[in-house]
Amino acid sequence: MGRSRISVLLIAATVLVSACAQKRPDWLSGSSQKYPEATYLSAVAVDTTRQAAVDRARAELAKVFSVQLISRDTASEAAWLSRLDGELAEEYRQVVQNDLIAVTDKILQGVRIAEIWQDEKSGEFYALAVLDRLRMARDLRIRVDELDQQIAEHVRLGDRAESPVRKLSHYMQALEALDRRRPLAADLRIADPSGFVATLPYAPAEVQGRVEEAAAGIHLGIDLEGDRRGIVKGAVVRALAGLGMQLAPSWEQDIVMDGRVEIEEYEAGDPWHWSVASAQLEFREKGGAVVDALRVSVREGSRIAERSRTMALEGLGRQLAVQLVERIASMGIAGP
Incomplete structure (x- = not known):
C-alpha cells in the first residue's frame, strides 16, 4: 500500500473519530435507547469541570427519593410524643430520619456515571448518572417487607399483652415502624416500574388508636422521697396527662416511679441563683420487676x-416523665 494511500486512510479515521466525539448523545434530549426509562432512573447535570458535573449528576439523582426529605409533620409517633415533650419528639424524628438516610445511602451506592460528554463549543461537561430500577426496587421491597413483619408482630404482641404498659410499648414500636416505612414505600413506587407496593398490615390510624387506648389504661404510681411540696410529682402528672396516663392507688398501679429527690443550690458570683434538682430512681412494673x-x-x-x-x-418532673415514656417504648424492642 502506498504511503499516500495510508495517509488518506489515517486522515479519514481521524475525521470519523472527531465526528463521533462531537455527536450529541440522545440522553441530553431526555430519553435514551441505551438507558431506557423502564429500566433505569437517570439524571443529567452540566458543569464547567468533569468532576463537578459527575458530582451534580449523582446529587440530582438522589433528589428523586423522598427519604432524604422525610416530612417532619407526618410522623405519627412524633406527633403523639410532642404532647409530652417537644425535644423528645424532635429527637425521635431525627433518629428515624438518620435511619432512613442510611438505608437510602446504601441503595444509592448503586448509582453509576454511565456517560460523560463534553461540548467542544462551550467546553462544558455533561454527566449522565443512572441507577438500575429493578435492583433498587428489590432492595427497597426487602426493607419494606421487613418493616411490615415488624408492624404485624408488634401489634400482635400488643393485642396479646395483659399489661397496658406492655401494650403501649409494642404499639409504639409498631407506630415507629410505620413511620420508617412511609418514605421507603414512596421510593419503591418510584423505583418499581409497576408502582406496586404491598398493602399495609395495619393502617396508621388503627395503630394510633391502639396507642391512645393503651396509654389511657396505664395507672401510675409515683413515690418520690424528698419531694416535700410535691412539685416534681405534680410536673410528672401534668406531663403524662397529655398522653392519657393517670395516677392510681397502689393496688391498681401498672408502673411505679420510685426514688429520691435532692436539691442543691449555689451562686456563681453573679445576681443569679442556681439550683440543681436530681433524682435517683427505679421504674417498676406491677409485680415488682x-x-x-x-x-x-x-x-x-x-x-x-x-x-x-x-x-x-418542675424541670426534673418533666424529664422524669420523658424518661418513663422512653423506657416504656424500649421495652417493646426486647419482646414480650
Whole structure:
C-alpha cells in the first residue's frame, strides 16, 4: 500500500473519530435507547469541570427519593410524643430520619456515571448518572417487607399483652415502624416500574388508636422521697396527662416511679441563683420487676432563689416523665 494511500486512510479515521466525539448523545434530549426509562432512573447535570458535573449528576439523582426529605409533620409517633415533650419528639424524628438516610445511602451506592460528554463549543461537561430500577426496587421491597413483619408482630404482641404498659410499648414500636416505612414505600413506587407496593398490615390510624387506648389504661404510681411540696410529682402528672396516663392507688398501679429527690443550690458570683434538682430512681412494673434504674438531674437559674428551686424541680418532673415514656417504648424492642 502506498504511503499516500495510508495517509488518506489515517486522515479519514481521524475525521470519523472527531465526528463521533462531537455527536450529541440522545440522553441530553431526555430519553435514551441505551438507558431506557423502564429500566433505569437517570439524571443529567452540566458543569464547567468533569468532576463537578459527575458530582451534580449523582446529587440530582438522589433528589428523586423522598427519604432524604422525610416530612417532619407526618410522623405519627412524633406527633403523639410532642404532647409530652417537644425535644423528645424532635429527637425521635431525627433518629428515624438518620435511619432512613442510611438505608437510602446504601441503595444509592448503586448509582453509576454511565456517560460523560463534553461540548467542544462551550467546553462544558455533561454527566449522565443512572441507577438500575429493578435492583433498587428489590432492595427497597426487602426493607419494606421487613418493616411490615415488624408492624404485624408488634401489634400482635400488643393485642396479646395483659399489661397496658406492655401494650403501649409494642404499639409504639409498631407506630415507629410505620413511620420508617412511609418514605421507603414512596421510593419503591418510584423505583418499581409497576408502582406496586404491598398493602399495609395495619393502617396508621388503627395503630394510633391502639396507642391512645393503651396509654389511657396505664395507672401510675409515683413515690418520690424528698419531694416535700410535691412539685416534681405534680410536673410528672401534668406531663403524662397529655398522653392519657393517670395516677392510681397502689393496688391498681401498672408502673411505679420510685426514688429520691435532692436539691442543691449555689451562686456563681453573679445576681443569679442556681439550683440543681436530681433524682435517683427505679421504674417498676406491677409485680415488682425493675424496668430500669437511673439518675436524672436538671439545672435552672433565676434572680430569685425560690424561683430557681421551683424551676429546677418542675424541670426534673418533666424529664422524669420523658424518661418513663422512653423506657416504656424500649421495652417493646426486647419482646414480650
